[in-house]
Amino acid sequence: MKRVVTVLAAFFCGIIVFFTFFGEKLFYSTKPHVEIARPQRINxxxxLPETAVFHDADGDYIFTITAEEGFSAQLLTATKVRLTRCVPDETGYFGVGYVSVAAxxxxxxxxxxxxxxxxxxxxxxxEGE
Amino acid sequence: MKKLRFSAILRLLTLSAFAVLFALPVAATAGKSLFFEGKFGLRQYWELFVTNFTYLNYFWNSVIYSAAITAVSIAISLPLGFLFSKVKFRFRDGIFFVFILVMMLPFQATLLPNYIQLRDFNMLNTPLALTVPMMFSPFAVFLLRQFMKTIPNDLIDYTLLETSSVLKTFRYAVFPQIKQAVVSLAILIFCESWNMVDQALIFSMDNGGIMPLSVILGEIPENVRPAGGAVYMFPIIMLFVMFRETLEESMEAYKP
Structure with missing residues (x-):
């Protein structure tokens, strides 16, 4: 019993030390890094910039972000939003590289x-590079 | 004979029921920590250590506080216990009575004087506020004194024939006799300081970063709380299992 607990204790200490040094790094390195902004509105x-729009066989979509205050850091959750309209910007304010969207x-x-x-x-x- | 067997069975059943009652919350916490969003696995621990990475800062706060309190408390209590049990001086019993009196007072009664002292020493909201008041443990002095009283005076006298050093006398005649008691006491003090809540909330109310894990445990997200609880319990359970024999032996060895 004592030997089992000693092994478990060593394992536990190892895990605690590992995550003490690498927990935060893992949090930031295992998730997609994104740039977030509110879309521009003209009338x-x-x-949105073209880079905000993703494509698959069913059409175009974007990701909206829900932010909540976590225990250690702000938690950002991405939610897929299917677009009903996605055309190049025709307002003339933004030009190439921007699209007008609706969902x-x-x-x-x-x-x-x-x-x-x-x-x-x-x-x-x-969020970030 | 039948009556005896019946009472033995009844005793066994009662003890088993109590054992289950005591073990149930621990087992339930450990069991729940293995499920995350209904799925079995260690995901909850991953979420605890990675998504809530500052949890371990509080864990280390608790380790540092408990270790410091235990070490200093034992270091202070050993000579005081020896003083009250083996050294004769005027008003010894009176001073010891005051010690016992302090031990009998509930924490809430000494809270205000402690707070005022810490404030005057500019120690509020610092790690010292969470450790220094607990380093002076009348209970530890009392327990060690009781153990040291069981050491025959002749043994100390023989040692004094060999050396005039009090430290050597303590080391060779007293310490080996109370080693188990010191280990037990260290475990008890460690557990007590590991579970501190009130003093941390009051003496460090404006500095959340230095809080021990015992205070923060209620603030971690609900979906990782069982894992947080399991990690919090593990060092104490580990200590108990590793030193269970020493604890039991020291209790058995004590004959008032």
Whole structure:
């Protein structure tokens, strides 16, 4: 029994020491890094950079962000929003590289405008490079 | 014979029921920590250590406080216990009575004087506020005195024939006799300081960063709370299992 507990104790100490040094690093390195911004609005049009729009076989989509204050850091959760409209910007204010978008219930929430890797729906992301 | 067997069974059942009652919360916490969002695994621990990475800062706060309190408390209590048990001087019993009196007072009664002292020494909201008041343990002095009283005076006298050094006398004649008691006491003090809540909340109310884990445990997110509780319990359970025999032996060895 004592030997088992000694092994368990050593294992426990190892885990505690490992995560003490690497816990924070793992938090920031295992999640997609994203740039977040609120979309620009011109009249009734919502304008986003092209890099904010992702594509799959079913069409275009973006990721909105829900921010909540976590125990150790701000927790950002990405939610996939399917677009009903995505056309190049015609307002003339932004020009090339910007698109005018529309989606059900989407009116200007915090949006992922750039990501180092595409997040999954409901995945936690980290803001920054 | 039948009556005897019946009473033995009844005793066993009662003790087993109490054992289960005591073990149930611990087992339930450990069991729940293995499920995260309904899935079995160690994900909850990952979330605890990675998503809530500052949890371990508080864990280390607790380790440092408990270790410091235990070490200093034992270091102070050993000579005081020896003084009250083996050295004769005027008003010894009177002073010891005051010690016992302090031990009998509930924490709330000494809270205000402690607070005022810490404030006057500019120690509030510092780690010292969480450790220094607990380093002076009348209970430890009392317990060590009781153990040292069981050491025959002749043994100390023989040692004094060999050396005039009090430290050597203490080391060769007294310490080997009370080694188990010191280990037991160290475990008890460590557990007590590991579980401190009130003094941390009051003496460090404006500095959340130095709080021990016992205070922070209620603030961690609910989905990782069982894992947090399991990690919090583990050092204490580990200490108990590793030193259970020493604890039991020291209790058995004590004959008032």
């Amino acid at each position: 009734d049009l919502i304008i 059900e219930g989407y009116s200007g929430a915090l949006t992922v405008v750039r990501a180092n890797s595409e997040p999954r729906d409901g995945e936690r992301v980290v």
